[in-house]
Amino acid sequence: MRHIQLGKNCLLLVLVLSIFVSGPSVHAQESSTPTELSLFLYADGIAQIDYELETDPILARVNITLIGTTYENLMVKDSEGVLLDYRIFGGYITADILGSDSVQLDYYTPDLTSKIGSLWSLSFVAPINSNLQLPRGATIISLSPAPISIRTVEERASLTMPAGSVTISYILGVVGTKDHALALRKEAETALEEFQAEGFNITPALAILQQAKDAYDEGQSVQSEERARDVKRWISETREAAQAADDAIKEAGFAIVAADDEKRTSLLEDAKDELETARQAHDSGDYIDAKRLAEQVIITAQLSKTVAWFESIPVLPLIGAVASAPLIFVYLFRKRRIEPIQVEAEPVEEGYEVDLDLLFQENQTLRLDDKAVIRFIYESGGGVFASELRERFKLPKSSAWRMIRRLEREEIIETRKVGRETYIEISSRYVLLGTEGVEPSFQMVPGGSYY
Numbered sequence: 001m002r003h004i005q006l007g008k009n010c011l012l013l014v015l016v017l018s019i020f021v022s023g024p025s026v027h028a029q030e031s032s033t034p035t036e037l038s039l040f041l042y043a044d045g046i047a048q049i050d051y052e053l054e055t056d057p058i059l060a061r062v063n064i065t066l067i068g069t070t071y072e073n074l075m076v077k078d079s080e081g082v083l084l085d086y087r088i089f090g091g092y093i094t095a096d097i098l099g100s101d102s103v104q105l106d107y108y109t110p111d112l113t114s115k116i117g118s119l120w121s122l123s124f125v126a127p128i129n130s131n132l133q134l135p136r137g138a139t140i141i142s143l144s145p146a147p148i149s150i151r152t153v154e155e156r157a158s159l160t161m162p163a164g165s166v167t168i169s170y171i172l173g174v175v176g177t178k179d180h181a182l183a184l185r186k187e188a189e190t191a192l193e194e195f196q197a198e199g200f201n202i203t204p205a206l207a208i209l210q211q212a213k214d215a216y217d218e219g220q221s222v223q224s225e226e227r228a229r230d231v232k233r234w235i236s237e238t239r240e241a242a243q244a245a246d247d248a249i250k251e252a253g254f255a256i257v258a259a260d261d262e263k264r265t266s267l268l269e270d271a272k273d274e275l276e277t278a279r280q281a282h283d284s285g286d287y288i289d290a291k292r293l294a295e296q297v298i299i300t301a302q303l304s305k306t307v308a309w310f311e312s313i314p315v316l317p318l319i320g321a322v323a324s325a326p327l328i329f330v331y332l333f334r335k336r337r338i339e340p341i342q343v344e345a346e347p348v349e350e351g352y353e354v355d356l357d358l359l360f361q362e363n364q365t366l367r368l369d370d371k372a373v374i375r376f377i378y379e380s381g382g383g384v385f386a387s388e389l390r391e392r393f394k395l396p397k398s399s400a401w402r403m404i405r406r407l408e409r410e411e412i413i414e415t416r417k418v419g420r421e422t423y424i425e426i427s428s429r430y431v432l433l434g435t436e437g438v439e440p441s442f443q444m445v446p447g448g449s450y451y
Contacts, residue, residue, distance in 0.1 A: 031056040032064055032103065037130040041138075043172060045113035045120065051105040055097050065092045067124050068109035077104045118179045122168045132159045134170055139180065141169040141187050181221040184228040185212050195235050199398045200242065201285035205234045241287035246399045248294035249278055250369050253394030255301035267304035271297050275394045282396040290396075353432040354378050363412060369393070370407065374426065377413070383425040385418070 036052040047068075055062050069091060076084045076093070078100035086095040097103060112124045119141065129148065134140070134157040144167045148160040159168075171183050188209060196202045212227035252275050259268055278293035356378060360366065366374075376392055377384050384392075390400045404424060407413045414425050 031059055032062050034128045035102075037067075037126055037128055039112075039124075039130060039132045041113070041122065041133065041135050043135045045115065046108055046110050047112045047122075048108050049106070053103050053105075055101060055103050057097075057099045057101045059097065060099075061094055061096050062103070063092050063094050064103065064105070065127075066105070066107070067126070068111035070109050070111050072108040074105065074107040077106075078102065079104075117183075118171050119183055120170050120172065122170070123166065125165050126161065126163050128163050130161050130163075130166070132161055132166075132168075133157070134159075134168075135172060138170040138172055141171055141183055142191075143168040178216070178219075178221050181212075181216050181224040181228070184225050185209075185216060188212065188228040188231040191232055191235055195239075199401060200238065203285070205231050205238075208234060238285075238287065241291070242282075245278075245282050245287040245290040245294065246396075248291045248298070249275070249282060249394065249396060249399060252278065252294040252297035252301070253392075254369065254372065255298045256394055257392070259301045259304045262306075264301075264304040264306050266307050267300050271300040271304065272394070274300060279394065279396040283398060354382060354426050355430050355432055359412065359426070359430045363410065366412075370403070370412075373403065373407075374412065377424060377426055382431065383423055386422040386424060389424065 032053040032055045034051070034053050036050070038050040040048040040050075042048070049067060051066070053064060071088065071093075074086075074088075074093075076086045076095050078084055078097065079102040080100075084095050084097060084100070084103070086093045095103060112122055114121050114123075120138075133153065136154070136156050138157055140157060143159075145162060145164070148162055150157065150159045152158065157170075169187075171180055192202055192205055192209060195205075208227055208230050212224045212231065215221075215224035215227060252271075256268065256271050256275065259265070259271070274293055275297045278290045278297060281287075281293060282290035356374070359374065360371065373389065373393065376389070380388070386400060386404060389395070389404075390397065393400075395403070404413070404415065404422070408415055411427055411429065414427050416423050416425075
């Protein structure tokens, strides 16, 4: 009887265990926080991934999203190094954490790299900042975004990349080989084409690129690589110089507008002439000189003072006008005839209303100069020509063009062609009541009348 009771107890225990193991699982939750991510690349493109996460110890199971879709030699451990059970569900795993407050994962995946010719590409999305080591002897061709840090560890490039999408192109082999030189040159050509598409003058860099091609054709791979790197350095330095010049010219334009609004006109014409020179230097690609000239404009505009009314009256023309006044009066008296003439009346506009509050609320990242441009368009009746915009804010054509295109992409303004000019309007989504002009009318005014 004792044996029968013992057998029943064993049977009951087995049944309970089988229900716990194979029955409905405890609901796993996404309750983990990544704390560390490291990737180690091998020459064959395989990536070893070490991934650490903090977990909620009160949970029995958690879901963990992994990088890649293929996981080789996957091991999941707790903070004590004890192996944990897990199940794979396409893109993530469910791990039985058994009350652990952290989880460590280690696995290999071939999914992050691809190869075209001798050029390798690495691409992945990191939930946190990641530490990355390239294969020994790898030379970086391009990378995005810019790394937080980069150094060399045991002849390997070691990078710390920010969270988000990471893309790195690299080549394996000895620096100075034809393949390596060709890859660098092609990368420089692509970067230069993209730079030109942004509206930059690339003439100086074309000469450097030609030197890279000539060195390659002559079998001088090291020299070709250096010239290709010079092209990319030139692009980076020119972009920085152009941005600095753009900012200085915009600031100079606003300084002139401020002086004009405050009636400080003593040096205003000089400032406008200097700014035009700065814009010409910018358009020709001389960004360093353009920045210098724009900074001088700012100083000139700030030094401009209010002119007394009598200082603005030219003395000699005034004397001539006074002396000739009697003669002019006699001439007009004799020639005066009562004849009807046509005077064109000003077009009348209906109410025009733009919801600027809504516009600025929906676009809170607008810069101060963007807001000034939008207010200028609004105060001009809702539309201006691009030439008027450039003249008002003293902008170079390229800077104005980039600003217009950017605001148009953000659906803040709309543009259309009027003849050979570009007409700019505030987007119709912010217009509450359109502006409609009335056909010009004419009134009859007696000749010789003054009004």
